[in-house]
Amino acid sequence: MKADVPQQVADAANIVLNTIRRPVIMVDPDGFIIFANADAEDFFRSSATMLARNTLSKLVPFGSPLLTLVDQVRERGAPVNEYRVDVSSPRLGIEKMVDLYVAPVPEFPGSVVVMFQERSMADKIDRQMTHRGAARSVTGLAAMLAHEIKNPLSGIRGAAQLLELSASDEDRALTRLITDETDRIVSLVDRMEVFSDERPIERYPVNIHVVLDHVKAIAKNGFARRIKILEEYDPSLPPVFANRDQLIQVFLNLVKNAAEAIGADPQGEIMLSTAFRPGIRVSVPGTQDRVSLPLEFCVHDNGPGVSEDILPILFDPFITTKPNGSGLGLALVAKIVGEHGGIIECDSTPRGTTFRILLPAWKEIAPGPGDEAEGDRT
Secondary structure, rough: OOOOOOOOHHHHHHHHHHOOOOOEEEOOOOOOEEOOOOHHHHOOOOOOHHHHHOOOOOOOOOOOOOHHHHHHHHHOOOOOEEEEOOOOOOOOOOOEEEEEEEEEOOOOOOEEEEEOOOOOOOHHHHHHHHHHHOOOOHHHHHHHHHHHHHHHHHHHHHHHHHHHHHOOOHHHHHHHHHHHHHEEEEEHHHHHHHHHHHHOOOOOEEHHHHHHHHHHHHHOOOOOOOOEEEOOOOOOOOOOEOOOOOOOOOHEEEEEHHHHHOOOOOEEEEEEEEEOOOOOEEEEOOOOOEEEEEEEEEEEOOOOOOOOOOHHHOOOOOOOOOOOOOOOOOHHHHHHEEEEEEEEEEEEOEEEEEEEEEEEEEEOOOOOOOOOHHHHHH
């Protein structure tokens, strides 16, 4: 950090920068990074102290558009946005695509602030469509398995039980192994059959905070009894247009994943948050309609994060890092959120993981003459 920057200004800037969940840096007239928030340290895979010893040109690929944007902002004295900029490099990672927001700092002539948005909302929506496609493929597989596998398995199990009646002690252990393994396979197929349920979801206005309180109570009395669970709620949120039981299933799965990621860490914490995010709208496939998804619900943990190799396919079926996991939990979560017309995304760094869900709000429709008010349901 340069000595000519007043310490009190530097301290205030660091506090502000570290509250922003995006990589943010400040570059001085000579190209040195004089401020960097915690997310920027993760993004550049280096501490702020190490970043301050290098110019920006040494940290990004040769000829990167980012350098041109910084020069342009210095010359014009006006902010510039650039979308889908490729900053891939061995330091930053392969296929690193970002949106850039570059602005001048009038108080420090020649200095600029750069904020990186690692993925645009359009990319998230495209990936969500892939998650839904993967869930549909499991739907067909589940229906096939239920018909083609469960019936033969029941015959195998029955034959093993008959053999056990006349088997020796040594052979009886093998027949019990056969029955245990057939039961395990049937249990897995039963879990997959959930994907083949294509019935319309019964949706109605749901208070998300009641759902989260219920999930928290289950977690604190079971798998997360030793983990601190924090809340950061917006009490003014309108009801979400959803199915209460399915929302409980979604958040219970996410909180359990968070607890397993934290493990036995005594400093482990899970944060449940709700917020209103106006302006997020997505197109409905096959129509000209655009649906608003203003309700944001997050489950954040301070565990070790998700591997970069797993992150892009995290919601695909049979993807798991657990020794005894089936890899169907998050695929089912993605299916439920998709059927609600929403989006789920995962952001992860070595500092922690955040699952973010965007869902539509309930809109009460005024009833016509003789009609029952939709909003009367509790």
